[in-house]
Amino acid sequence: MNARTWVVAVSFAVLAGCGGGGSSGGAGNATASGSGSAGTGNPSSSGSTPGVVSTQTIDVTRGGSITIQVPGSPLNGTVVTIPPNALGTTGTDTVSVGYADSLPGPLDPSAIAAGATVVSKTVQLTHTGTGQLTDSITVTVPYDTTTVGPNEVPTVLYWNENIKKYEPVRTIGIDRQAGMISFRTHHFSSYIVGYVAGLFGALSGQISFKAALAGGVDTGFRPNPNGFAVANFSTPYGAAPFGACYGLAAFADWNFTHNKPALFTNYFGSTNPLIQNPLEQDQARELIYATYDRTGPENSFVIIDSLALVGDSPSGNAGLDAMVAQQLIAQMVETHQPQMLDLFTNRYPTVPLMQQGQVGAHTVLVYAWSSGTGFSIYDPNSYADIDPMSPPIPQTIQFKWPSFSPYTLTEKYLKGSTYVLFFADAPGSWFSDEELSNLYTSATSGSLQHFKNAVTVDSISYSPPYAVIHGTVHDQAALKAAAKAGERLLVYSWVDDTLAGGVDSVASDGSFTFQIDQDLARYVDPPSATLPSELLVGVAETYPFTTMNQFAIGTGYVGTARATLSPLPSSWSP
Incomplete structure (x- = not known):
């Protein structure tokens, strides 16, 4: 079990x-x-x-x-x-x-x-x-x-x-x-x-x-x-x-x-x-x-x-x-x-x-x-x-x-x-x-x-080449369980079918903020650099057991939220 x-x-x-x-x-x-x-x-x-x-x-x-x-x-x-x-x-x-x-x-x-x-x-x-x-x-x-x-x-x-x-x-x-x-x-x-x-x-x-x-x-x-x-x-x-x-x-x-x-x-x-x-x-x-x-x-x-x-x-x-x-x-x-x-x-x-x-x-x-x-x-x-x-x-x-x-x-x-x-x-x-x-x-x-609405993406701000995601964990029981164990819940994200970076922790009040590379959409398969990308934000007690695809969730799963990630402006260059 x-x-x-x-x-x-x-x-x-x-x-x-x-x-x-x-x-x-x-x-x-x-x-x-x-x-x-x-x-x-x-x-x-x-x-x-x-x-x-x-x-x-x-x-x-x-x-x-x-x-x-x-x-x-x-x-x-x-x-x-x-x-x-x-x-x-x-x-x-x-x-x-x-x-x-x-x-x-x-x-x-x-x-x-x-x-x-x-x-x-x-x-x-x-x-x-x-x-x-x-x-x-x-x-x-x-x-x-x-x-x-x-x-x-x-x-x-x-x-x-x-x-x-x-x-x-x-x-x-x-x-x-x-x-x-x-x-x-x-x-x-x-x-x-x-x-x-x-x-x-x-x-x-x-x-x-x-x-x-x-x-x-x-x-x-x-x-x-x-x-x-x-x-x-x-x-x-x-x-x-x-x-x-x-x-x-x-x-x-x-x-x-x-x-x-x-x-x-x-x-x-x-x-x-x-x-x-x-x-x-x-x-x-x-x-x-x-x-x-x-x-x-x-x-x-x-x-x-x-x-x-x-x-x-x-x-x-x-x-x-x-x-x-x-x-x-x-x-x-x-x-x-x-x-x-x-x-x-x-x-x-x-x-x-x-x-x-x-x-x-x-x-x-x-x-x-x-x-x-x-x-x-x-x-x-x-x-x-x-x-x-x-x-x-x-x-x-x-x-x-x-x-x-x-x-x-x-x-x-x-x-x-x-x-x-x-x-x-x-x-x-x-x-x-x-x-x-x-x-x-x-x-x-x-x-x-x-699990529905346990996690939300509240806003996304852009500072090319980065996107900053702000969100909230609304599941108070999950937050209390993590606090009781002396731990913090972890937040991770996927852009289309690609893990978008490292793990960030959720604050005790349920808020979280993390930054991802907005240019990541250029490297997914198929490439979608000029199209909006699907951003998924997951919250769990641990990091996903595999980075192969978006099926993966961490143990102690809380929920997942979806948002749309805008592509980099065509005028932007490194």
Whole structure:
């Protein structure tokens, strides 16, 4: 996730407790049983026939939980845990848990041919409130252990009514003996548990792959055109001080799944067709930043969840790779969508190590797999912006039963961290479909404005052969972050496609003044000495990592401003 040093210091949020409450507390823990209820949890059926099994009125400020204890019910053992304020900030909300015998939507025939099998009832979570969840809730549901073997990996899918497709959520625990699987979600939906029959045996070499899986699985996603032209980046403060890879990968996944215009061509361009520059790319950065911002507090669960899942793999840490590989393949088979994958630089990460910034973390998007080539991924740290006409470069993570090979992004100008621990993720655990749809609408309308107008060029004065540029950084939070670190933001500039000189610092009040050679326009390609030139002024914590073109931005990026630079008067001579 880190576009700076690729080492993340994570602040940890602990999933809040579910309120105290006894027989009278609306925020208490409701237990539905065959004979009665506790608190305000009321069984609406015997639990042995489809329908609502339990309903609970939740005090939204305190949170609560529903535990279903109905022997003989397909939902026996189900637990729904709702943190404080996840349902809102005032009042109550009524949450119901039920099930149906029928699927909410059909499985794709090609998925069935590959072995996709449903091993649970359709679990239906509903509530009477109209607002979106502001925090993820955790859910534990039963699955059929007579079908799923002890080494096979179940997955949880929800039915996305907006696009009529199944999508995965993040698995956070599997109790194989009891036949229970736990997951996080950010929406009330219909959920099923599935698995791909024969996948474990085929991956481990015990049996042959089914014909539908013999050639692997390919979702159709490609870094070009389905990835962003802009690479991962960081900001001086806010949601992405260590990079925004999670937001970048998550939105690329959503955009592809919803058949929106391809990201690479949709957020790539310039007013000058000969020049590509970061100002137009700020629209993409707005979208990436906003997407990542939505995951802020909840994203901190990633290490906690991965550590918990290690304990639930058949052979602990040694078996986690095999478990994650099965999850990724199964979810691509079941959904035909790319899958999120979290990476860590330490095979045995701990909370203290993460808090101390001693464990690097990163997120990529897996879009294909074959037994010969491994997992094909879209890596947000693949610096397509080194060359303005170069798309993101496809990368591969090798898997040979039962282990992943360490992964290091290596390109001509870049060598990244080496990642050794892998954890399957899903944006459906952090976003509702409506949230990302709203972000898409906001980005295309230009209403996302984290970077917009953060930097302005206020005036340009000319004293041939020099131009003196006066400007302002309006992002007060960025200025405060720099001051707190004992640093000053840096300003740099480009004239057309050429870096226009050294780095100047921004004053503590946000003002900056610098001088460039007005004659620089004579030396650009193509020469434009007699034409006005495009001047771009960028502000960041560091100098651009490359001087090759205007795509380059520094880390701790604040924003870019555009102005027109007049050419030297024809009468001027040295």
